[in-house]
Amino acid sequence: MLRIALGLVFACSTFLAPAVHAQLAPDHVVIVVLENRSFDQIIGSPEAPYINNVLVPEGALLTNSHALEHPSQPNYLDLFSGSNQGVTTNTRPLNTPFSTPNLGAKLVAAGFSFVTFSEGLPFAGFDGDVFTDKPGIAKYERKHNPAVNWQGPDAPAGNHLPPAANRPFRSFPNSPAGYELLPTVAIVVPNEQHNMHAGSIRQSDDWLRANLEPYRAWAMTHNSIILLTFDEDGYNTATNRIATLFAGQSIIPGKYDEAAIEHAPGAGADHFTILRTLETLYQLGVCTSAGDGARKPITDIFARVSNSPLLNSATRARVGTGDDVVISGFIVRGPAKKSIILRGIGPSLHVNGAISDPVLELHNSDGTIAATNDDWQSAQRQQLEASGLAPDDPREAAMLVSLDRGDYTVVLSGQSGATGIGLVEIYDVDPQGLSAFRNLATRARLGRGDDVMIGGVIIGGSETASVVVRALGPSLRGSAANIDDALADPTLVLFDGNGSAVAANDNWQETQRAKIEQTGLAPANAAESAILAALPAGAYTAMLSGKNNSRGVALLETYKLN
The missing domain is CATH 2.60.120.380 (Jelly Rolls)
Structure with missing residues (x-):
């Protein structure tokens, strides 16, 4: 019976x-991009205790990671779209909004979500070059917000992103209940005093601890990731070597040179590699064949x-x-x-x-x-x-x-x-x-x-x-x-x-x-x-x-x- x-x-x-x-793809990825510091200026520095004593031990540190060019803005575009879109300076690009493929549009088209959170942005959808509420101190700068170059009211047509996806950092959540509501992928843009551009390494490190450590701690048990990288090394090395690290529940802590996926001898990983990795996690197509499409995704840092x-x-x-x-x-x-x-x-x-x-x-x-x-x-x-x-x-x-x-x-x-x-x-x-x-x-x-x-x-x-x-x-x-x-x-x-x-x-x-x-x-x-x-x-x-x-x-x- x-x-x-x-x-x-x-x-x-x-x-x-x-x-x-x-x-199993991450529920959330929060990407934080800092400014103009080389790998050796950050890793091991006593001025970056949060990065070195929390993020590095808890995360996967890429020891052979590189920016692609100088100055800042082209690198942000490389990371977001697999191309600098013909932009080689920090001045506002012409002919925006762009209509080329990009990470945000690909996520939205696949049923996911994307938002940029910029510190100092006065309101959602702001498209100005600079904003500050303290004369003489630039806080928000458009050149560090790559997604705004695809902002258009007709989104999602033409690979455009809606103004609502361009938000002030003050709307970034600060509680577990809020973290559950984050978009699938978010880019966090600190202001000029907190991204190591105009401020010190310690100022930025303290800002990261105060504003993103609660999310990182939550991510360790909620299938989510924080990804920290730099736009470029500030002309401090011959190879544009920067610190890049991932931390989260699915990440295996350690140091990785990524020699197995290098696209050229000694090249390791770069912004195109990071983009290809995100595209692979969410089963998205590549943005460009010559950029992210020419890279292999990082796989060894993820728990099987x-x-x-x-x-x-x-x-x-x-x-x-x-x-x-x-x-x-x-x-x-x-x-x-x-x-x-x-x-x-x-x-x-x-x-x-x-x-x-x-x-x-x-x-x-x-x-x-x-x-x-x-x-x-x-x-x-x-x-x-x-x-x-x-x-x-x-x-x-x-x-x-x-x-x-x-x-x-x-x-x-x-x-x-x-x-x-x-x-x-x-x-x-x-x-x-x-x-x-x-x-x-x-x-x-x-x-x-x-x-x-x-x-x-x-x-x-x-x-x-x-x-x-x-x-x-x-x-x-x-x-x-x-x-x-x-x-x-x-x-x-x-x-x-x-x-x-x-x-x-x-x-x-x-x-x-x-x-x-x-x-x-x-x-x-x-x-x-x-x-x-x-x-x-x-x-x-x-x-x-x-x-x-x-x-x-x-x-x-x-x-x-x-």
């Missing part, structure tokens, strides 16, 4: 072929993302009414939208007591309803049939949604208070995209026999996934959910696709305690269960039940670690 129940979780689900998952994505999830449980509906949660991470199909299955389970008419609701993280469906043929019928994931019974529910990064919950209930055994399913229909599932969880009321909870997950790719599966009960009583009748003692068994037990646990501290604590995912209560497993690609099911046939509300969770 158990093997039959486990098989039903995926027998009634439609498999999507496991696919190779792309590198295992090729073992979570593709599909299916959880079978008894659907009740009120607080006893089935609630599944999942997290989408990455800079791009994620295409997902959700299904609520009942009649086609062909089991005694199946729910007769399931209804689905998708909720945003703030609890608002993002989408609903009852009877899948009533909406999106053509799209669902084309996907190959249309349910077998017209009374079942399904929806195709395109979701931004965030936390989501799916509620499976019965039409007009119907109850019974149901299956809630989550399918990644774009497994090669730039975003991915992170965690999966389902809450339901457990009973005996067929009323245990059975959760299934499909791991794709070609590598082993490190996974933690948890069964929670007692800790739900004191949680925000405040569940009085939580399951007192959950037990957990993990099965492979053949129905063979891979691992089992009752009371997580009795097995794998040290390893589970190291993951940071140890349950809060000793009576709860957890399993840490290395799983090759395939289908797996976890059965959550109550010890000695006990009943109550429980939570089944799956975390992919690598």
